[in-house]
Amino acid sequence: MKVVGIIAEYNPFHNGHAYQIRKAKELSSADLCIVAMSGSYVQRGVPAVTDKYSRASMALCNGADIVFEIPAIWATASAEYFAYAGITLLDALGCVDTVCFGCETVDLPLLHTVAEILVNEPDAFCTSLSHYLKKGYAFPKAREAALLSYIKASGMSMKDSPDLLLASPNNILALEYQKALLRRHSDITPLPIQRTDGGYHSTELTKDFSSASAIRHALLQTVPLSLDDRQALLSAVPKASADHLFADDTTLLSEQDFSSMLYYKLLSESETGYTQYADVSTDFSNKIANALRYCTDFQGFCDLLKSKDITHTRISRQLLHILLNIRETDYEIGKKCDYIPYLRLLGFRKSASPLLSVIRKKSSLPILTSPARDTKKLSPDALAIFQKDIFSSNLYYGMTAQKSGCPQKNEYQRQILTFF
Known part of the structure; x- marks a missing residue:
């Protein structure tokens, strides 16, 4: 049984992602595909547009066989930490032969050479x-x-x-995957695939293959889409994605929905500063405190704090770390646990049950399927990392409840997805 792994965010899942899964299986001759996916928040420092179970469902409906969650502290971290955690997760499964990633530059020797220099x-x-x-x-x-x-x-x-x-960010992630494979002396083979969608930052919808940025931009518009744009949006995602994204009971989130919560958090700690949080320097902590009176919303505050020596994305990550209570000590604990101290299962196809049995035998890490029950399997350090997942997800569900006006199940009430 050959297995290909993919590290992803699926924010949201679109045609390019479905193409990648198909192509990954084809080029690697893999029987099954395992996805290591971000949870409620993503690497550029914002909440995912829709919840992790919905995004996992989209993937499982379009070729993925098993989906595991990347812990929140790494899913919201720099490209280097995000990629290293994703590779570590796939490595820990003990069954992944190939890791596939989309990028604009598919020159594997070049990737390897540059990665060696950086390592x-x-x-x-x-x-x-x-x-x-x-x-x-x-x-x-x-x-x-x-x-x-x-x-x-x-x-x-x-x-x-x-x-x-x-x-491009996709090439940078591809490079970080290669670095992680080298650092871990992994036997997993890298497989770059040429990206077919629009540019990473493109906000223009195109026929068949639009970028996730363009799709999010269209979904989060405050004015109604034109008929042409709506049709382009519908054609940019598989049916399973469209069914969820356009359902009457679906609530989509952006960083702007967390603006008031962010302001309260920053204000309540303005006297003590923010240097205890991951990636926040003393200078930047002071900059936040001094500019706080100008904070009107999440995105605008990122723009205000931006300068030539710090990118908008990094600022957004730092603010999100403060909001989610992700601290430098959490990074230290995570590294002590070799980044991935447990395998959080989000969903699987019944046909992949034999592979799950193989993973249970080969991996030394506990597979978590029920948070209330499975936390007993965790060491104190692993539990501390897992509690960050629980808090961040419950905050996401809480904000969804406030925006929709409908109660949401919390993390302990949710069940893993099973597809036949």
């Missing part, structure tokens, strides 16, 4: 990186400049230019 960190590269950081470059730009400088100085010959590799 080994040669002295010349580190010196160049320090130089660009001191000049005020944001870290992603400083790393890109240092990498190009190092490759040019070393005289390496490459088919594709490394600057193209670092030009």
Whole structure:
């Protein structure tokens, strides 16, 4: 039995994702596909547009066989931590042969070479990186400049230019997956697939393959969509996605829905500062406190705090960490547990039951299917990580209840998805 793994957010699940699953199985000759998916919040520091069980359901209806959840502390972290946690989860299953990821640059030798440089960190590269950081470059730009400088100085010959590799978030994630595989000395084989949708940041709906950004932009519009845009939106997602996204009882969330809650949280801790939270420096903590009176909404506050040395996405992640109580000590605990201390099962197809039996035998990690019952299986450190998942999800459901006016099941009342 051959198994391919995919690390994803499915925010929301669209035609490009369905294509990737089909192509991943085809190119890897895999019988089954396992997905490691973000839960209630995603890597760019915002809530997912719809809940994790709905997104897992969309995936299971479109070719995925098993879906596990990436812990909240890593799902909302930097690309490096997100990718490392995803690879660690797939590695821990003991049955994944290949990991598939979509990117614009599918030159695997180039990915491998650049990943080796970033993993080994040669002295010349580190010196160049320090130089660009001191000049005020944001870290992603400083790393890109240092990498190009190092490759040019070393005289390496490459088919594709490394600057193209670092030009999009999808390529950066692909590079982080490759780094994680190298660092873990993993036997999993990387399989890049050419992306078929619009650009990562594109907000234009296109025929058949639109980006998740474009789909979210259309879904969250405050004005009614034109008939053409509505039809384009419907054609951009599989039926299972459309059935949920356009259902009368579906409530879609964005970071803006958490604006008042964020302001209260920031105000209540303005005297003590925010440096205990993950990725928040003293300078940025002071910047938040000084600008707090200008905070009118989540997205606008990110724009206000943005500067040339810190990206909008990183700011959004930092604010989300504060809102979700994700602290630097949580990172320390997570790393001590080798990032993934349990396997949180969200759903599976009945035909994949034999694979779940294999995972139970091969993996040393507990599989969590019932939070109330299975927490007894966890060590104190693993429980601390899991409680962050519970809190963040319950906050998401609570906000859904407030926006919809309808009570929501909490994390302890939800059951894993089973598809026949």
